[in-house]
């Protein structure tokens with residue numbers, strides 16, 4: 001049975017652990033880690049069938065077959081090289097870290113050398129399957145409009161650096177327009193989806209991103225438009241936010257769970 005380690009036990013990590021524990025994913029939850037003991041305790045007490053060991057990443061990668069990073073962009077720098085050097089596969093959720101071309105190149109090189117896999121789930125967006133299919137021919141443009149209520153954007157570096165008082169904004173307001181490169185650096189915990197789109201499509205510099213604050217919303221909305229030789233598609237998802245982290249949509253952990261299920265199933269549907 002696939003031995004999994006989960007690095008980061010917040011909104012996403014907690015759901016993944018539960019899905020392994022209740023048998024939705026046929027794997028062993030071998031190890032977990034988080035920098036907060038309360039998060040580790042919360043996850044452990046939610047489990048009925050597994051009693052994972054708490055392990056720092058250096059020890060975790062020696063024991064498991066796959067590490068799931070669901071912590072932060074900063075954690076990707078620690079988790080991905082450690083896993084790959086130890087010949088351990090890795091699934092990355094804080095995908096925005098891959099805007100760093102040195103990190104991305106290094107990860108690809110080590111993975112090739114060690115014959116390991118790096119998995120990036122679709123996360124909180126719909127349409128990655130179509131974009132990947134379309135990318136087999138020429139792509140002309142990829143754009144993402146992310147629209148969130150204040151809780152989904154509060155605390156982002158861009159908001160803090162520009163002294164934007166998001167709680168005083170009463171109407172729908174475009175906060176940011178630019179490349180995915182700038183977007184994932186300015187909103188590292190809000191638009192990792194822009195990085196996933198960039199990696200699947202035409203790269204970080206060519207993927208256009210608009211971030212909109214909408215106090216009237218209760219959901220996190222991501223709308224994607226792709227144009228290319230195949231034609232044109234638009235996908236729109238109205239995501240229920242996670243109860244413990246309003247920045248994170250519930251679809252994100254579901255996407256990780258489904259990607260993990262794919263690894264353990266013999267029959268797989270979708271691009």
Ligand SMILES: NC(=O)C1=CN([C@@H]2O[C@H](COP(=O)(O)OP(=O)(O)OC[C@H]3O[C@@H](n4cnc5c(N)ncnc54)[C@H](OP(=O)(O)O)[C@@H]3O)[C@@H](O)[C@H]2O)C=CC1
Pocket residue numbers: 007008009010011012013033034035036039070071072073074075078093094095122123124125188189190192193196244245247248249252
């Ligand atoms: N690809 C996608 O579509 C999506 C990606 N994400 C990203 O996924 C990641 C996880 O999201 P979510 O579960 O909601 O986040 P949470 O904040 O709920 O949980 C993450 C946990 O990991 C901890 N953590 C962060 N960095 C480290 C580290 N270096 N070492 C140890 N523990 C660490 C956090 O601590 P602390 O609070 O102190 O940082 C927190 O306890 C985030 O980076 C988020 O931006 C989210 C939604 C969609």
Ligand SMILES: O=C([O-])CC(=O)C(=O)O
Pocket residue numbers: 123124188189190191192193194220239247248249250252
């Ligand atoms: O969960 C979402 O809606 C998107 C998100 O936070 C991210 O991509 O970082």
